[in-house]
Amino acid sequence: xxxxxxxxxxxxxxxxxxxxxxxxxxxxxxxxxxxxxxxxxxxxxxxxxxxxxxxxxxxxxxxxxxxxxxxxxxxxxxxxxxxxxxxxxxxxxxxxxxxxxxxxxxxxxxxxxxxxxxxxxxxxxxxxxxxxxxxxxxxxxxxxxxxxxxxxxxxxxxxxxxxxxxxxxxxxxxxxxxxxxxxxxxxxxxxxxxxxxxxxxxxxxxxxxxxxxxxxxxxxxxxxxxxxxxxxxxxxxxxxxxxxxxxxxxxxxxxxxxxxxxxxxxxxxxxxxxxxxxxxxxxxxxxxxxxxxxxxxxxxxxxxxx
Amino acid sequence: xxxxxxxxxxxxxxxxxxxxxxxxxxxxxxxxxxxxxxxxxxxxxxxxxxxxxxxxxxxxxxxxxxxxxxxxxxxxxxxxxxxxxxxxxxxxxxxxxxxxxxxxxxxxxxxxxxxxxxxxxxxxxxxxxxxxxxxxxxxxxxxxxxxxxxxxxxxxxxxxxxxxxxxxxxxxxxxxxxxxxxxxxxxxxxxxxxxxxxxxxxxxxxxxxxxxxxxxxxxxxxxxxxxxxxxxxxxxxxxxxxxxxxxxxxxxxxxxxxxxxxxxxxxxxxxxxxxxxxxxxxxxxxxxxxxxxxxxxxxxxxxxxxxxxxxxxxxxxxxxxxxxxxxxxxxxxxxxxxxxxxxxxxxxxxxxxxxxxxxxxxxxxxxxxxxxxxxxxxxxxxxxxxxxxxxxxxxxxxxxxxxxxxxxxxxxxxxxxxxxxxxxxxxxxxxxxxxxxxxxxxxxxxxxxxxxxxxxxxxxxxxxxxxxxxxxxxxxxxxxxxxxxxxxxxxxxxxxxxxxxxxxxxxxxxxxxxxxxxxxxxxxxxxxxxxxxxxxxx
Numbered sequence: 001x002x003x004x005x006x007x008x009x010x011x012x013x014x015x016x017x018x019x020x021x022x023x024x025x026x027x028x029x030x031x032x033x034x035x036x037x038x039x040x041x042x043x044x045x046x047x048x049x050x051x052x053x054x055x056x057x058x059x060x061x062x063x064x065x066x067x068x069x070x071x072x073x074x075x076x077x078x079x080x081x082x083x084x085x086x087x088x089x090x091x092x093x094x095x096x097x098x099x100x101x102x103x104x105x106x107x108x109x110x111x112x113x114x115x116x117x118x119x120x121x122x123x124x125x126x127x128x129x130x131x132x133x134x135x136x137x138x139x140x141x142x143x144x145x146x147x148x149x150x151x152x153x154x155x156x157x158x159x160x161x162x163x164x165x166x167x168x169x170x171x172x173x174x175x176x177x178x179x180x181x182x183x184x185x186x187x188x189x190x191x192x193x194x195x196x197x198x199x200x201x202x203x204x205x206x207x208x209x210x211x212x213x214x215x216x217x218x219x220x221x222x223x224x225x226x227x228x229x230x231x232x233x234x235x236x237x238x239x240x241x242x243x244x245x246x247x248x249x250x251x252x253x254x255x256x257x258x259x260x261x262x263x264x265x266x267x268x269x270x271x272x273x274x275x276x277x278x279x280x281x282x283x284x285x286x287x288x289x290x291x292x293x294x295x296x297x298x299x300x301x302x303x304x305x306x
Numbered sequence: 307x308x309x310x311x312x313x314x315x316x317x318x319x320x321x322x323x324x325x326x327x328x329x330x331x332x333x334x335x336x337x338x339x340x341x342x343x344x345x346x347x348x349x350x351x352x353x354x355x356x357x358x359x360x361x362x363x364x365x366x367x368x369x370x371x372x373x374x375x376x377x378x379x380x381x382x383x384x385x386x387x388x389x390x391x392x393x394x395x396x397x398x399x400x401x402x403x404x405x406x407x408x409x410x411x412x413x414x415x416x417x418x419x420x421x422x423x424x425x426x427x428x429x430x431x432x433x434x435x436x437x438x439x440x441x442x443x444x445x446x447x448x449x450x451x452x453x454x455x456x457x458x459x460x461x462x463x464x465x466x467x468x469x470x471x472x473x474x475x476x477x478x479x480x481x482x483x484x485x486x487x488x489x490x491x492x493x494x495x496x497x498x499x500x501x502x503x504x505x506x507x508x509x510x511x512x513x514x515x516x517x518x519x520x521x522x523x524x525x526x527x528x529x530x531x532x533x534x535x536x537x538x539x540x541x542x543x544x545x546x547x548x549x550x551x552x553x554x555x556x557x558x559x560x561x562x563x564x565x566x567x568x569x570x571x572x573x574x575x576x577x578x579x580x581x582x583x584x585x586x587x588x589x590x591x592x593x594x595x596x597x598x599x600x601x602x603x604x605x606x607x608x609x610x611x612x613x614x615x616x617x618x619x620x621x622x623x624x625x626x627x628x629x630x631x632x633x634x635x636x637x638x639x640x641x642x643x644x645x646x647x648x649x650x651x652x653x654x655x656x657x658x659x660x661x662x663x664x665x666x667x668x669x670x671x672x673x674x675x676x677x678x679x680x681x682x683x684x685x686x687x688x689x690x691x692x693x694x695x696x697x698x699x700x701x702x703x704x705x706x707x708x709x710x711x712x713x714x715x716x717x718x719x720x721x722x723x724x725x726x727x728x729x730x731x732x733x734x735x736x737x738x739x740x741x742x743x744x745x746x747x748x749x750x751x752x753x754x755x756x757x758x759x760x761x762x763x764x765x766x767x768x769x770x771x772x773x774x775x776x777x778x779x780x781x782x783x784x785x786x787x788x789x790x791x792x793x794x795x796x797x798x799x800x801x802x803x804x805x806x807x808x809x810x811x812x813x814x815x816x817x818x819x820x821x822x823x824x825x826x827x828x829x830x831x832x833x834x835x836x837x838x839x840x841x842x843x844x
Contacts, residue, residue, distance in 0.1 A: 032710035040355050040433025041756040050428045082347040085499045093518045157554045164555045254546025256519025264344050269710040
């Protein structure tokens, strides 16, 4: 187990280094010049050259990456081109909002997916099952900005149940969390359904029924406990899916997290911010995957960590 | 007796004017909320250079000069008065008494000097430093060989002078742009990298807080030197507000101004609603949308082909495409700009004439590329241009890219045609010179420059410089006349096809009052926050 953990941690570190290298190279492949964006439309070639030297962008790519990586290792994310302030504190100030949103989305997808899956499994082949599965298909395939704007229009503007975007209270969290988590809820309902159906075929369920146990008790106590585990084990992987979703959802709902920061940084070609957010997001994705793998054997003893 | 008559007449005139004056000076108080989709990047006046932070900075800081609210007319601001030497090379400003920074310290000429030098100092990475290149000592400071501008002299505790290396008729405008706004050195140094997040100025609004990604709060500066303004006690900017959502919030009475403007998709519906009649202010902007044609590469090195493009584009149709949020353009300068020539009708829409010109040029079939920024409505406009060009035999492939990529392609001279929408050009100050050097002059026609047509006409450059050497007040008319003729020549040479001049429409709540020109201020884009007022405070 310790050996496994050590191996996984070092692999994770390698992945992170790989992510920074790829992102770093990609920002150079964009056919655009950050110096032109900083220097503005009245600049002379001399001024642009000066800024290029100040930022170290005149050096070879490898040298630039090495000095970036060295600073990063010390926890220094560099200075934003557009804001002229440090990127580390900038991300730190935005991260709690994103984590809160992701937590809300995880709760939302579980609250949606598990009951829906249970319901569909218990009505297998009936109309209820078909409706539930069609809905889950719809939620998985609806673009998040469409979903988000529609929820805002109906529940916040027409019905007035929730605030029209913003941040600060539970009522602000609900719509963006549902928007981010609904697709996951759809997936979970399908996983839950097939997992339940498989378990309901097992001998011990037949025994329980034969003992005269109520169908309700069979479903909620005996079957659910086993069927829910593979679903829960997936939560760690959601972190990665959510990290890409927050860019859209945070922009629709005015949620002040790193997704919003990323979107604005891309628009202004603020490379240090783009790099910083990507690195931090990768860190969370890697951690989420690791967590999912570590949790798996606790849930299913047949899985061994090697 | 005569004197008596005159004074009586004056008294009557005053009486007659009095109700008007009263109606024009609202009570102070109340608050307003403005929404933006994107958080501001910075409130550092020497660095901030986008349309969002531009007017917020204007409310927090002041310069030696400013403009009358809602107009493009220069007037002294932190300066009480100024004189210009006979050779036009020295400007001497006398500062007003009793100007205080928000931290309570009195402003001095040393602050003015520090601030302009800060804009030029390469360490600041100011996008506006180049504007001050006429000040003596610029090259040394900009080149990192000096720590100050030798041309700026503090004469006494109320007087400061600027010596220039060449006469520059735009100099007073330059003292009114954000990059020359006065900042207190001690606060800049204390805040370090965070200075752009905790600004301290002399302006009508004082900075209170900035919650990243959420809001910026300003409150009225009690020691502001202009008594009676700003009218609002508190001004809040909320971020992360998609304009579609912001409009719903405005209808709910939660916010007062949609800072990003009305989204194209909702424009017709909102304008058609009679409830909005008094809530939408309409005004001119110092903006021209144009297609650049790279004159250094075929086929656009041929004048006839450039003229043909000008005649092929149906500007009326494109203006309708943007819901008539503009007027068709006929010359590079927008109508609200001094130097706009009402006699210059530009090129008529004449596809047959265009085909004839192409035939005369010996190239009835042309294949080329049209670059455009990939944000609505620009791809749609590019498509309309593409159709118009196809109708006369010019096949233009659209290259729809991110803003930074179009700018890079334009600067590198790789783009045969660029539709300027979303990138250029709104004037930084209301003078024709601001529409020439960077985008039509030789100075901008270099690698990385903004003259995407790469049009460099040395003779016109010389005439432009000659015009800007006319600095005397009584030469101003002659100077504007000279600029007119420069732009007439540009129109004939056709490095651009001007398409439309955008108008600004600002949607605001019923509880806000103020002249519509304040909500579409040509200088304080989008809104002059200092002079709008809250009706519920009256």
